[in-house]
Amino acid sequence: MHNFINNIKTTVRDLLARKGRSFLTTLGIIIGVAGVIIIISLGAGAQTLVLSQITKLGTNLVGVLPGKSNEKGPPAAVFGVQIKTLSLADVRAIADPGNVPNITAVASFVRGNATIIYGRQSVDTTFTATDGSYPRVQNAEMEKGTFFSDEEGNAGGNVVVLGYDVANELFPSGDPLGKIVKIQVQHNSAQSLNNEVNSGVPMRVIGVQKKLGTVAFQNQDDQVFIPFVIGQRQLLGIDYVQTIRAKVDSSTNVQIVIADITRVLRSQHHIKNADNDDFSVRDLADAIKILTSITDTLRIFLGLMAGISLIVGGIGIMNIMLVTVSERTREIGLRKSIGATNSKIRNQFLFEACVLTFTGGIVGIILGVLVSYVIAIIVRYLGYDWDFVISIFSVVLSVGVSVATGVFFGLYPSLKASRLDPIVALRYE
């Protein structure tokens, strides 16, 4: 033990005598370790950010999309394929408590692009046409006013709820509530090009939604909500439903609800064989799983990149160690002539490599944690929900890898040193 401490002392003193070089040698390891820690920390932060945003939309959600999809992949509708297999009759069947007892609310959706006009101001945005049940299905908190009621929704009242950004753009100063705006669909999607649609459908603003931010790459504040029939019939001129979402009473019943909805829709669509399904039922957990697997893959990928830089750092260490060995050939010869065995010489250089990489690892951890922390502060300052996570795993991993790198890449120079012939080494100029 005493010998070990002495070894550390001697090695540290030797390394300090060559401060500049020792620092440059460890720089590769410092950057590599810091990189691993930062990337893993950012990955974890980004993951919690995405997940928290998804759950912002509401939990215990089950979505029904038209068209069949396999379990893991995204549904066809995501790629913009229009499938018309879901109808309002399906929505009513799902909403029937006799069919699916464990849901508390159902909402149907169609979406499209529209221009909202108020006076001389106009905003290009997306409209979401849905039912009055929307706030009970998803988390929709209001900044001002109210969401439209079931009656207004079913009756197709000319009312609109603005997203936060849309409201700010159209009414930079002033209260939007009660104002009449016009909604104009873009021509490419308008099959019912009647005059009224062309000049815009007048709607009364009854509410503004609270700021939600970006969820799953979509700005949730850049949209307006209108009653379902207005969007479906009047603006889009279609008779099918693009999405159905249902709120489940508790998380334990999600799978039951998925099974119930699947059964109801099969009977609605007269489907006997599961292979012929023309719809997909998903719960939010599926979406989270998919997103998690994507972000996990990214993290592993980036972690590997950082790992490669660790290996490069290790090669740097090997390089410098080789230089050190040839520079210190005479010293090695002397040490051998006064009784150092080959293994002692090997251990001395191996030890030096390990002290270098270990120190580099520690400095790298400190640097990595600091940088991750600064990033977390900045991202939070920008208004995102960002967790500052340093996983013990990443710390252990990077220190482990850096020390392993030291041993691995230090071994060759150390063996080279230990095999020097003392005479040759002593005569070396």
Place this chain on the structure above:
Amino acid sequence: MLIELKNITKDYDNGGVLTRVLKGVDLSIEEGEFLAIMGPSGSGKSTLMHLIGFLDRPTSGQYLFDGEDTSLFGDDDLAYIRNDRIGFVFQSFNLLPRTSVLDNVALPLLYSNTNPKTHEHRAKVALEAVGLGERLHFMSNQISGGQKQRVAIARALVCDPKVIFADEPTGNLDSKSGSTVMSILENLNKDGRTVILVTHDMNVAMHAHRIVTIRDGEIISDKKVPSSERIHSKALAE
């Protein structure tokens, strides 16, 4: 007999050409002798010293050290002998740079089986024996050449070896420092240690009690130096 060489040869391979540096050397050295190996450069005297000092192995022949056949020793055995039985003093000192005098002297103890707590004390005792008890914490590059060689002698002494090898110990020194170094070596021999000196300088060799002259890889003369002809250096002078 401490050292017994029988028909020792040593070949060097110089890019495919075998050069026989030692051509069958027989030499016996008793414990407590003060021996000088002389010869011009290229004669093989350094090679002979390296072989006797276990820095190198002979190509053929038998080497008995303290009665043991050294051909049976492995690398670690040789390292042990170099550490425990032998002390080297080199022409170019070979001190570790950026390291204190004390740590330089204590270095061989790192490779010994001695108790680490005694190292500092032993190094101090060795330094006092060469008259450098005051310079313990100087860095090795802050002292003069003569002092460096005395530090090197202290380092050779610190493990209390039976034999001290000195390879041109005064070669890099002025005459005053050189005579100090020689007087230290003389004193070591008086204390009963075997001292083997390699030199090409007759004035240095004449300190020894026996001179072995080597030329072209063979011993051409081996004679005692009568005490009346020996050169004695003055006692430690700073």
